[in-house]
Amino acid sequence: MKTRKLPAPAGDPSDRRNFLKHGIVSAGAVAVGAATAKAHAADPIGKDFPAFSVTPGAPFRGYGQPSRHEEKVLRALTPGYGAIAPGTGSSRTPLQTLNGALTPSGLHFERHHNGVPDIDPAQHKLLIHGLVKKPLVFTEAALLRYPMVSRTAFVECAGNSGANTLPAAPQANCGAIHGLLSGSEWTGVSLSLLLDEAGVEPGAKWFLAEGADSAAMSRSMLLDKAYDDAIVALYQNGERIRPEQGYPMRLLVPGYQGNLNVKWLRRLELTEGPTHTKDETSKYSMLMRDGKARQFMFELGVKSVITRPSGGLGMPGAGLYEISGLAWSGAGRIVKAEVSIDGGTSWREAVLQAPVLSKALTRFRLPWQWNGSPAMLQSRATDEKGNVQPARAEWTAQYSAANRYHNNMIQTWAVKADGSISNVYL
Amino acid sequence: MKTRKLPAPAGDPSDRRNFLKHGIVSAGAVAVGAATAKAHAADPIGKDFPAFSVTPGAPFRGYGQPSRHEEKVLRALTPGYGAIAPGTGSSRTPLQTLNGALTPSGLHFERHHNGVPDIDPAQHKLLIHGLVKKPLVFTEAALLRYPMVSRTAFVECAGNSGANTLPAAPQANCGAIHGLLSGSEWTGVSLSLLLDEAGVEPGAKWFLAEGADSAAMSRSMLLDKAYDDAIVALYQNGERIRPEQGYPMRLLVPGYQGNLNVKWLRRLELTEGPTHTKDETSKYSMLMRDGKARQFMFELGVKSVITRPSGGLGMPGAGLYEISGLAWSGAGRIVKAEVSIDGGTSWREAVLQAPVLSKALTRFRLPWQWNGSPAMLQSRATDEKGNVQPARAEWTAQYSAANRYHNNMIQTWAVKADGSISNVYL
Numbered sequence A, B: 001m002k003t004r005k006l007p008a009p010a011g012d013p014s015d016r017r018n019f020l021k022h023g024i025v026s027a028g029a030v031a032v033g034a035a036t037a038k039a040h041a042a043d044p045i046g047k048d049f050p051a052f053s054v055t056p057g058a059p060f061r062g063y064g065q066p067s068r069h070e071e072k073v074l075r076a077l078t079p080g081y082g083a084i085a086p087g088t089g090s091s092r093t094p095l096q097t098l099n100g101a102l103t104p105s106g107l108h109f110e111r112h113h114n115g116v117p118d119i120d121p122a123q124h125k126l127l128i129h130g131l132v133k134k135p136l137v138f139t140e141a142a143l144l145r146y147p148m149v150s151r152t153a154f155v156e157c158a159g160n161s162g163a164n165t166l167p168a169a170p171q172a173n174c175g176a177i178h179g180l181l182s183g184s185e186w187t188g189v190s191l192s193l194l195l196d197e198a199g200v201e202p203g204a205k206w207f208l209a210e211g212a213d214s215a216a217m218s219r220s221m222l223l224d225k226a227y228d229d230a231i232v233a234l235y236q237n238g239e240r241i242r243p244e245q246g247y248p249m250r251l252l253v254p255g256y257q258g259n260l261n262v263k264w265l266r267r268l269e270l271t272e273g274p275t276h277t278k279d280e281t282s283k284y285s286m287l288m289r290d291g292k293a294r295q296f297m298f299e300l301g302v303k304s305v306i307t308r309p310s311g312g313l314g315m316p317g318a319g320l321y322e323i324s325g326l327a328w329s330g331a332g333r334i335v336k337a338e339v340s341i342d343g344g345t346s347w348r349e350a351v352l353q354a355p356v357l358s359k360a361l362t363r364f365r366l367p368w369q370w371n372g373s374p375a376m377l378q379s380r381a382t383d384e385k386g387n388v389q390p391a392r393a394e395w396t397a398q399y400s401a402a403n404r405y406h407n408n409m410i411q412t413w414a415v416k417a418d419g420s421i422s423n424v425y426l
Helices: A016-021 A034-039 A174-178 A191-198 A223-228 A392-398 B016-021 B034-039 B174-178 B191-198 B223-228 B392-398
Strands: A089-092 A110-112 A125-130 A136-139 A149-156 A181-190 A206-211 A218-222 A231-236 A250-252 A265-271 A303-308 A319-328 A334-340 A362-370 A375-383 A412-415 A421-424 B089-092 B110-112 B125-130 B136-139 B149-156 B181-190 B206-211 B218-222 B231-236 B250-252 B265-271 B303-308 B319-328 B334-340 B362-370 B375-383 B412-415 B421-424
Touching: A125 A191, A136 A191, A149 A231, A149 A250, A174 A303, A181 A191, A181 A319, A191 A223, A191 A231, A191 A265, A206 A223, A218 A223, A250 A265, A303 A334, A303 A375, A319 A334, A319 A375, A334 A362, B089 B174, B125 B191, B136 B191, B149 B231, B149 B250, B174 B303, B181 B191, B181 B319, B191 B223, B191 B231, B191 B265, B206 B223, B218 B223, B250 B265, B303 B334, B303 B375, B319 B334, B319 B375, B334 B362
Parallel strands: A125 A265, B125 B265
Antiparallel strands: A089 A110, A125 A136, A149 A181, A181 A231, A206 A218, A206 A265, A231 A250, A303 A319, A319 A362, A334 A375, A375 A412, A412 A421, B089 B110, B125 B136, B149 B181, B181 B231, B206 B218, B206 B265, B231 B250, B303 B319, B319 B362, B334 B375, B375 B412, B412 B421
16 A cells, blocks of 8 residues: 555636546545455455454443544633633634534533523523513523524624734634634524513613623623524524523524623613623723724624634645635625635635525635645635625724734634644734 | 413414514513512512522533533433344434424434444544445545535434334334434535545446444445435534544435445445345335335435424413424425324414525424314425325335334324323324
């Protein structure tokens, strides 16, 4: 057996159909002699089967877990955890090890302000009050009887990718920089249905959402969102929501800053204006270049990131690779993801993995025949509203150097000739 | 506080838009006096917050798990486990406790022929040989460099719902009867890409897929499927495939009998005809009414099941409920799911949850104002090829009474006046 040399691309690698038609893919397959293949037709690895193929396997399990060989695929704790208060901090989705458009629930990023409450659903209630005709309290059992809707949506922390706003490019992997981002199928009750039942008073223009965690995390937002696509979510990826994502229920406001999707939701208060809670005055204000601050900037910008190849992964020699990543926008559907291998001088359109859903993570892919020379990998997303992901210079021109929020600038991964990959500012 | 009486539906419950417009939903919400709501604006449950809201919560976790309050939501072991050989049997997805269209990976059904092998991916290899120009061996590392595709697809065991072909209707919940069915997002390499690389000989019309489990489970199928939509899947719901679903790789043949989606895939052999392995001669033949047997019936029929309300769940009193379930077809997209509350005398069209994807689970929903009288709940799916799910009589007319496979007949759940629900034949 010997490793085959990888052929040069027979067509334009930016054209996937062409790529497939010419069958140029041969990334590391090992050709075996026909004689060997005949002699050991049932035995691809030599004369003997490995132990796992000749001994009875493990029994059935009530609830499955990943393979022990994947035990290093974990959420990464953000440095500084617990410095402000116990249970305050975040952990990040290891984007560089995942594929597809979903995040497994066990790896959905965490952002807690006082740890994860252990909520007994029989004791938990949701209050809707304030400027309503008829305040209502919902038990979990009551909510579970309501008509439901499902939708796939990303949740992204407003502080995601904040490390890339610091003066020096942090040397960390994709998840550590951009992993306050996850995508799930959420199922629950349309908030508009519950508000209609309570009866909204004409003066109500905003609402406050409050969590049942001991930090009572709470945020205000415009009532329009409740009548657009907000959900009181009870299920995540098919099963009941995980504790770290708000068990037994959370608010889901697709496309909005992560912490507006209030977890462990216990209270919705309809109001005339914003409530100015501690969580929206001490944090989440955008410091602008002109010295002003912008508050209540809910919608997340159009964004993308190459998850593979990416920082720290390394590429074992020249040859064919797939450049793959995620694109998303708080404004709607992604219509284009472009990839550059020369730091933005030229762009090629990547394939978007169907179905492309509004305010959901969209996987993009582009085969790349790496010739072994240094390269600068970038991706740039465009959404259905025509928003285009900004370059670094364009983004930084808008905001104060002290601003860490809503960083949706283009990420650059620098590939060296030795295959090592680092985070650079360009 | 007192429980409000549930109002009668203001419109045709089969028209969801009408339903929403009239805001008739009020299943068990509890109205609170405005004074109470004012006095305890931040406190929906009385004077005191529960302990979980006033004490710091649990710390962050590398890999999350469901709430301990959901510890009973488990796969159900099929009776008779291990009777034939160690590790032989199945466990079923608890469909009645799930919502949305995805199955969490931890609850994906299991069907093993000799337990779950503990495969070290560094030792695992995939051989493609037989009628090919150039036999190839792929390591996991090589495959992970290939261009990938993702698709959402159901996997259903050919023996799913087999209990409903027995003379007496089994009294069991929805998952125990129909839970050899799960849906996931799968990501991997198109099989056609790998075959093109090996070079298919003109005489090749079939291929054998063999697993690396100690039962060496293997099945033959027509080569056309490889060039249609077959995938060597490496990821499930975003992360690497779970051991019970074939870690480190499985064959995915969307819409085909579950066990054709060979897990722990180690060998693909291109052949002129079927191989007639033990797994396809001892099992998976369809016994027909005329005494003949049909072999190699790959594609699964159009089917649906109401998951809620369903057997054993019970309904606590008259009022509004959502009738919800899953519809799927091996032939393509679902175009219609109808619901009957009178055992098939009349039908109403349910809402299909978008996106409706080919050969994937599709969630359907229909609000139902239950008046407390006995009811017979049924669902009936239609796919894009015009296939309509058969009634019990229609299905049984085709097959021998001894046949247990490919049961896609309409399921009937009988609701009694006391709210109890049982499985009946109709």
